[in-house]
Amino acid sequence: MKFLCLHGAGTNAQVFQDQLEGLILSLPPGNDIKFHFVQAPHELTSLPFDFEAYAGSGPHMRFIEHPQWITMDDVIERIAKAPSGESAEMIWRHALDFYYSNDTPGRSEFIGSIGRSLALLNSKIDEEGPFDGLIGYCEGASFGATLILDRLRKESSLHAPQSFKCALFFSGYAPFAPDGSKVILADEYGQIFNFPTCHVIGSDDALIDGAMALLNLCDSGQATVIEGGSGHLMPQDSSALRAVSASFLKLVELAQQA
Template sequence: MKFLCLPGAYGSAKNFAVQLGPLAEEMSKRGLGEFTYSQGIHEVDPPSGWEDYFGARPLYRFLDTTRGDTFETLRRLRHVPHGMNPEDTMRMLQSASHGEEWHQRAWLKALESVIHTVEQDPEIDAIIGYSEGAMVAASLVVEEARRFQMYGTPRRIKFAIFISGAPPLKMEGDNRITAQLADEIKDAVIDIPTFHIFGCDDAFLSSAVALFNVCDQKTATMYDHGLGHIVPRDNENVSILGDVLGKIIPPVEQSARRQSLIASSSSLIGPGGG
């Protein structure tokens, strides 16, 4: 599979290639994938006090946050009541977004830029997203499903790996975008096989679990690396991840090939039959 790799906020394609390097190398060694890297379209400066945390500049975000408070969500996490479920936590954290008119415009621009990246490379059939990149990746999968249902546009992404992710977004009202949450829907929002990597010490653990909860539970797998809001790079976790993905990816590829053959056969036969 060829994975489009999307970094987190204040990341870049170059820096994410370094972050993901050990896992990508392990997967390549096992014949599980090849990788291409992209980034957000908005160049940003790191928050004050975090100048050396995010790596070499330039740094980017998918969302234009010039009118928002970058670390407001992190500050609000300190006041989340103990034991609150992931969906209630997400609702509480996103309540601050009322009235921020840039949200929908910024979101549509971010999503279209990633769709354009996929369209430019016909070999891309899978995606890896970290943090903000995982939220964008999840939303891309949902958008592909919507376009297939409405227009018959072929879906490109067959498998997704989400690292410390967040639920896909949806339009709400005139100005807002909000998370799609499991207790507000009847069926899974994301219906392709998914693999969720996160750590139990992640301050944003609730968002990663909320993303897992909106995926098809029959084909969703999770792995807790025991650390924080990071891309695991240590030898033990990378080796285990390689083992797990070695069991997940081959069946996904086989299923994708079968579906492709069926679609090709159907197009050859045509509506009038044989």
């Protein structure tokens, strides 16, 4: 099986490969699993000071060029101010409502960046694929879900078989529509991803509502959730890595049986 691997915003393909080393090295010998890491096309010129050590050496790249006046702290503050008792979908919609207005400053650059990243990844699939599964962290997980949505639409129109058969999402969150018009949420679209998925989610992740919104788009009967143990970061301790590795191998097995 071949997996397309997408890094988080502010890192790069090599950093993500290093982060996944514990997962890759723990695979049994003789397996036929291949990983293809793709670098995002847009450079992030500045990083939060407390993220520099985690992000590693540059270049620091991203798949989506968010409006520069929006920071992650802004999103977290909006989540904190959401009315209590709301669903994950309503909280995530409230957190990102500034993307919905056509006169939002930076919106055209945001939409254009989605188109460019989709074009890059679709060309990689044409050149290096097909890929059976996707592995993504943070923005890479969310944008990977956007890519799968784009592929599903195209495959459906061509009456072609579904290409992606499974996905491993680390601290992912609900995807944007391929045209950038909205966030795709289960209370509007229902269950979209009807294949085995594994979701590594930190219970203390400030963006956990986005992660739950992504989970709710997936088939609950085929979704596995693992406690990441490191907030929004990739798992750090050996026990979490072992749990991810075991679940990943089960994911592969289920996808192969489909």
